[in-house]
Amino acid sequence: MLKILLDHMPLEDDIPALAALHQKGRLAFKALPDKKTEAYKYTDIQGALTVAMLERAKKTCIHADDGMCHCHAHEKSLPFEAYEFHFCNGCLHKHFHFIEGVEVMSLRDAVKEHEASRYINKFDLENYAFAALNTAYADEGLFIKISQNIDRPIVLFYHHDTNLMSHIRNIIVLEKGAKAEVVEIYQGDEAAYFHNIVNEIFISKDALLRHYKLQNEGKSAVHVALSNVQVKEGGVYESFCLQKGANAARNETHVFLKEQNARALVNAAYFGTKKQLIDTTTDIEHLSPLTNSNQIVRGVVSDKAHGVFQGKIHIFPHAVQTEGYQIHKALMLSDDALLDVKPALEIFADDVKCSHGSTCGDLNEDELFYLRSRGIAEDEARQILIKAFLCAAFDDIENQDIKNLFDALK
Amino acid sequence: MTNKPILEIKNLCAGVAGKEIIKNFNLSINEGEVHAIMGPNGAGKSTLSHVLTGKPGYDVRAGQVVFNGKNLLDLSVEDRANEGLFLIMQYPVEISGVPFMSFLKHALNAKRKYLGDKELDAPAFMKLVREEAQKLGINSDMLKRAVNVGFSGGEKKRMETLQMALLRPSLAILDEADSGLDIDALKVVSQGINDLNDGKRALLLITHHQDLLEYIKPDFVHVFADGHIIKTGDKNLALELEAKGYADFIKEAQC
Ligand SMILES: Nc1ncnc2c1ncn2[C@@H]1O[C@H](COP(=O)(O)OP(=O)(O)O)[C@@H](O)[C@H]1O
Numbered sequence: 001m002l003k004i005l006l007d008h009m010p011l012e013d014d015i016p017a018l019a020a021l022h023q024k025g026r027l028a029f030k031a032l033p034d035k036k037t038e039a040y041k042y043t044d045i046q047g048a049l050t051v052a053m054l055e056r057a058k059k060t061c062i063h064a065d066d067g068m069c070h071c072h073a074h075e076k077s078l079p080f081e082a083y084e085f086h087f088c089n090g091c092l093h094k095h096f097h098f099i100e101g102v103e104v105m106s107l108r109d110a111v112k113e114h115e116a117s118r119y120i121n122k123f124d125l126e127n128y129a130f131a132a133l134n135t136a137y138a139d140e141g142l143f144i145k146i147s148q149n150i151d152r153p154i155v156l157f158y159h160h161d162t163n164l165m166s167h168i169r170n171i172i173v174l175e176k177g178a179k180a181e182v183v184e185i186y187q188g189d190e191a192a193y194f195h196n197i198v199n200e201i202f203i204s205k206d207a208l209l210r211h212y213k214l215q216n217e218g219k220s221a222v223h224v225a226l227s228n229v230q231v232k233e234g235g236v237y238e239s240f241c242l243q244k245g246a247n248a249a250r251n252e253t254h255v256f257l258k259e260q261n262a263r264a265l266v267n268a269a270y271f272g273t274k275k276q277l278i279d280t281t282t283d284i285e286h287l288s289p290l291t292n293s294n295q296i297v298r299g300v301v302s303d304k305a306h307g308v309f310q311g312k313i314h315i316f317p318h319a320v321q322t323e324g325y326q327i328h329k330a331l332m333l334s335d336d337a338l339l340d341v342k343p344a345l346e347i348f349a350d351d352v353k354c355s356h357g358s359t360c361g362d363l364n365e366d367e368l369f370y371l372r373s374r375g376i377a378e379d380e381a382r383q384i385l386i387k388a389f390l391c392a393a394f395d396d397i398e399n400q401d402i403k404n405l406f407d408a409l410k
Numbered sequence: 411m412t413n414k415p416i417l418e419i420k421n422l423c424a425g426v427a428g429k430e431i432i433k434n435f436n437l438s439i440n441e442g443e444v445h446a447i448m449g450p451n452g453a454g455k456s457t458l459s460h461v462l463t464g465k466p467g468y469d470v471r472a473g474q475v476v477f478n479g480k481n482l483l484d485l486s487v488e489d490r491a492n493e494g495l496f497l498i499m500q501y502p503v504e505i506s507g508v509p510f511m512s513f514l515k516h517a518l519n520a521k522r523k524y525l526g527d528k529e530l531d532a533p534a535f536m537k538l539v540r541e542e543a544q545k546l547g548i549n550s551d552m553l554k555r556a557v558n559v560g561f562s563g564g565e566k567k568r569m570e571t572l573q574m575a576l577l578r579p580s581l582a583i584l585d586e587a588d589s590g591l592d593i594d595a596l597k598v599v600s601q602g603i604n605d606l607n608d609g610k611r612a613l614l615l616i617t618h619h620q621d622l623l624e625y626i627k628p629d630f631v632h633v634f635a636d637g638h639i640i641k642t643g644d645k646n647l648a649l650e651l652e653a654k655g656y657a658d659f660i661k662e663a664q665c
C-alpha cells in the first residue's frame with residue numbers, strides 16, 4: 001500500500017504553489033499509521049484500504065467529457081434553501097454561487113492568491129499522517145471566506161461512485177463577527193473508494209461557525225477526515241458529526257481555543273452496523289484562560305461493528321478559569337460488537353472545571369416493552385429508541401432543517 | 411348484555427424469576443363487561459397484567475388464554491396490542507428523546523397497518539389527537555414533550571388514557587389506574603375509560619382499594635389471593651372487602 005501511495009504522488013503541477021504544497025506533504029508523510037501508532041491503536045484504517053482504491057487518484061472529473069459534471073443525477077435535493085457545492089468523485093463541480101459577504105474559490109485558485117494562501121497548511125503535519133498524505137495529493141477543495149452573517153446554510157456535497165481515492169482540502173475562514181452554518185454531506189454507492197479530507201477552519205474574534213457533518217459514505221468506502229479548527233477571542237465553533245456510513249471511518253476534530261472566551265461545542269454520534277469500523281476522535285486544546293469546551297458523544301454499535309471514541313481535553317498552564325466537559329455514552333446491541341473508548345484529560349492549570357464520563361449499555365427493556373405494548377413492532381421500536389438515544393447529541397441544533405437531516409437515520 | 415367472550419383465561423400458571431405467582435387462574439370476560447380484580451399488595455396483580463400483555467421475563471408454565479378467538483400466548487407483544495389488548499400501566503416508563511406525538515403516530519399507524527387500513531395523514535392525526543386530548547384536560551404543551559418525561563403520576567395516567575382512547579382496544583386492563591391521581595384527575599380518567607365502553611369492549615380494572623370503583627362501576631368483583639381468584643361477587647363485594655380488610659376477608663374465605 002505504502003509503495004502505491006508513494007509512487008503515485010504528484011511531483012509537478014502547472015501551478016507552482018500547488019506543487020510546493022504537495023512537496024510539503026511528501027516530506028511530512030512517512031508511513032500509514034498502524035496499530036503501533038498510539039493515535040490509531042484501535043483504528044486500523046490501513047487494513048481497510050485496498051489496492052483498487054489507491055491505484056487511481058482523480059485527475060479530471062470522470063464525468064466531465066463535455067465539460068460538465070453530471071453527478072446531480074445522484075444527488076438527493078435538499079428540502080431547504082441552501083448554497084450548495086458539489087464534489088463528484090473528488091472533483092469540484094465549478095458552478096459557484098454568488099453569496100453576499102462570502103468569497104469562494106477553488107483550492108487551485110486559492111494557493112495562487114496571496115491573501116488566501118496564508119490560510120493553507122497552517123498546522124503541523126508531522127502529527128497527522130493522513131493530513132500529510134492529503135497535502136501530498138490535494139488538488140481540489142474549496143476556499144470559503146465569510147465576512148458577515150450568511151442567511152442560508154452552505155452545504156458541501158461529496159458523492160463517489162468510482163473506485164479511486166480523493167484528497168480534498170477545504171479552508172473555511174470566518175472573519176470578525178461573521179456567522180455561518182456549514183453542512184457537509186458525504187455519500188456514495190457500492191464503489192470502493194478512499195476519501196481523505198482535511199478542513200482548515202479559522203474563526204476570528206466574535207465569529208460563530210456551526211459546522212455539521214453527515215458521514216454516510218458508501219458501504220465499501222474508507223473515510224478519513226480531519227478538521228483543524230482555530231478559534232480566536234470570543235469566537236465559537238459549534239459542531240456535530242453523525243457517522244453511519246463507510247466500511248472504515250475516522251472523523252477527527254482538533255480545536256485550538258487560542259484566546260479568551262473562545263468556545264467549542266464538539267458533539268458527535270455514530271451508528272455502526274455489520275462490520276463497520278467507526279472512529280470519532282477529538283482533541284480540544286485550551287490555550288488561553290477563560291475558554292470553554294463541551295462534547296456530547298453518543299454511539300451505537302450492533303452486529304460486528306467496532307466503535308472507537310478517543311476524546312482529549314488538554315488544558316495548558318495559564319489557561320485558568322477554563323471549563324472542559326466531555327460525556328460519551330454508547331449502546332452495544334450485540335455480543336460481537338466492539339467498543340474502544342479512550343477519554344483523556346490533560347490538565348496543567350489550576351482553577352479549572354473539567355469532567356469526562358463514559359457509559360455503555362443496552363437498550364432499556366422496559367422502554368422497549370412499553371413501545372411494543374402499544375402495537376409498535378419490535379424492530380421499529382428498537383429504531384425509535386436508538387434514534388432517541390443518538391438524538392441527545394444533536395437535539396440542540398437550532399436550525400430545524402439541518403436537524404431533520406440527522407433525524408432521518410435510515 | 412351479549413355473551414360474546416373477549417377473554418378466557420383457563421388454568422393459567424405463571425411466574426417470574428423462578429417464583430410461581432399466578433396459580434391455576436381462571437377468568438372469563440365478555441363483551442360490554444367491566445371486571446374488577448382486587449387484592450392486597452404483592453398478590454400478583456401486576457404480574458397477571460404483564461403475563462397477559464407478554465412482557466419479557468415472565469414464564470407461563472401452564473394454561474391457556476383465548477383473546478378474541480386467538481391464542482393470546484402465541485402472539486408477540488405488539489400483535490397482542492394490535493389485536494386489541496391495552497394495558498394502562500401502573501408505572502408508565504419515561505422515554506427521553508422520543509416525542510410523545512411521534513410515538514403516538516407510530517402506535518396508531520402500527521394498528522392501522524395491522525388491520526390493513528391506510529396510514530393517517532398528518533392533519534387527520536393532529537385533529538384526532540387534539541380532540542381526545544382536550545377531553546382529558548391534556549394541553550398542547552404536554553403533547554409536545556417526550557413520552558412520560560417529567561410528568562406527575564396523574565399526568566402520566568391521563569396520557570395513558572389518551573393512548574387508550576385513540577387505540578380503542580377491545581380489552582383495556584387498568585393496573586392501579588387510580589394510583590397517584592387526585593380527585594379531579596380520577597374523574598377525568600374515569601370518564602375517559604367509561605366513554606370507551608360502548609358495549610363492544612370490556613374492561614379489567616386491577617386495584618387494591620375501591621376508590622376507582624366509585625367512578626367506574628364494575629359488573630363483577632373478583633378477590634385475588636394466593637395466585638388466583640378466591641371469590642367473585644358484584645360491586646358490593648368491594649365494599650365488604652374495604653370494610654373487613656384483606657387479611658380477615660381472605661382468612662374467612664379460605665375457611
Ligand atoms: N421481576 C421480578 N422478580 C422477582 N419477583 C418479582 C418480580 N416482579 C414481581 N415479583 C414478585 O411477585 C409478587 C407479585 O408482584 P406484583 O404482581 O407486582 O403484585 P401486585 O401488583 O399485586 O402488588 C411480589 O411478591 C413481587 O415481589
Ligand SMILES: [Mg+2]
Binds near residue numbers: 456500
Ligand atoms: Mg401492582
